[in-house]
Amino acid sequence: MGGDIALWMLALLIVLILLGVHIGVSLAICSAVGVFLMLGSMEAALAILGNTAYEAVRKDVFAVIPLFVLMGDVISRSGAAGDLYRICDRALKRLPGRLAIATIAGNTVFAAVTGVSIAAAAAFSRIAYPEMKKLGYKQTFALGAVAGSACLGMLIPPSILLIVWAILTEMSVGALFIAGLLPGLVLALLFAGYVVISAARNPEIAPVTEQALVDMTPAELRSELTGGLGILFLIFLVIGGIWGGVFTPTEAAGFGALGALLIGVVKGMRGKEIIEAIFQAGKTTAPIMFLLITAQMYSRLLAMGGAVNYIKALFLGLGVDPFVIIALMVVIWIILGMLIDSVSIILLTVPIFAPIALALGLDPLAFAIFGILVIEAGLLTPPFGLLVYTVKGSVPDPTASLSSIFIGSVPYFILILVAAFIVLFLPWLATWLPGLMLR
Secondary structure, three states, rough: OHHHHHHHHHHHHHHHHHHOOOOOHHHHHHHHHHHHHHHHHHHHHHHHHHHHHHHHOHHHHHHHHHHHHHHHHHHHHHOOOHHHHHHHHHHHHOOOOOOHHHHHHHHHHHHOOOOHHHHHHHHHHHOOOHHHOOOOOOOHHHHHHHHHHHHHHHHOOOOOOOOHHHHHHOOOHHHHHOHHHHHHHHHHHHHHHHHHHHHHHHHOOOOOOOOOOOOOOOOHHHHHHHHHHHHHHHHHHHHHHHHHOOOOOOHHHHHHHHHHHHHHOOOOOHHHHHHHHHHHHHHHHHHHHHHHHHHHHHHHHHHHHOOOHHHHHHHHHHOOOOHHHHHHHHHHHHHHHHOOOOOHHHHHHHHHHHHHHHOOOOOOHHHHHHHHHHHHHHHHHHOOOOOHHHHHHHHHOOOOOOOHHHHHHHHHHHHHHHHHHHHHOOOHHHHHHHHHHHO
């Protein structure tokens, strides 16, 4: 009986989402109705769900999200992203398509202090795209580089998606963070390889220029070095601290936020800008926290009804090759990526998919990174394409249409899926560094 109710509630959840009901509200409604039908008492149902929400909020790991979001927002507002981009541009000036590669390199490093891709997409839309446009880069090529490389923020730690995955599966946040490093670098190299090959084969999309950057005053040079080196300091503090066992992820997030505030002050941020960053971090975090609380209720419903075991038995009882089941998961993730945001996709699918992957013999860390990469690709898929809309809203060019951003993002979408299957078939890319950390 409980399993039937849980499956009916799962169907109701899908209907509510298709009707446009907010995913958090849908999760809460289905959880409350499902537990009530199982227990026959609304008072008992509300007591169980209330206790579930309370226990969820009490977890230390929940503090990681707002702190990392604050760290990224302060760094973004301080101007350090622009400093980082200009440093990368100078270092890579001899490569074909150097501005696009500088965008990828800047996003790779910037991702290590943001936690969310939106911040990177917004920052580099204003910083990198105007430079590429000024030097005659093809519009779709330039927009694709900005939108595609911003996806790195969801894989390279600290990543909000990795934190959400860890909370739902009760995995180590630190281990998932370290697991994302090598796959993140592999993805960045795939992006850079695509840019170099494309620019070398067709120089018209990324004209070669010897144009030198404007000479800087000593004060401007100091400011740029402060921003660029400050980001590297934060990476060493956060990732190095977690890897070295000096900090827990929660402690690393706290020190990272303090370090970001220090860099912001040195870069000229004052009371008003800092307050705005704190408010923006709160506005970004609140919906995620609400979703996580309702997702814990949804997980309790699935556990009480035994739905996860039923669905797992259904998948495993198909008698097909495990790769077919994985391919089905990929299709579901990509379709959902066209409709809802990445956090919601994880909340809906991971409580069901993760146990199935474990039963198939897949390593939990490798499957987590594989899943994040596939879900990451959803950030570039129409009609939702969260990063595409972010770039459209941030880029200072009225001629940049949604269609041109989507077209430019297609190669990056394909490369993300390639990276995902590389991790699936070479799981050591995700497990090697965490193995070293835990020795």
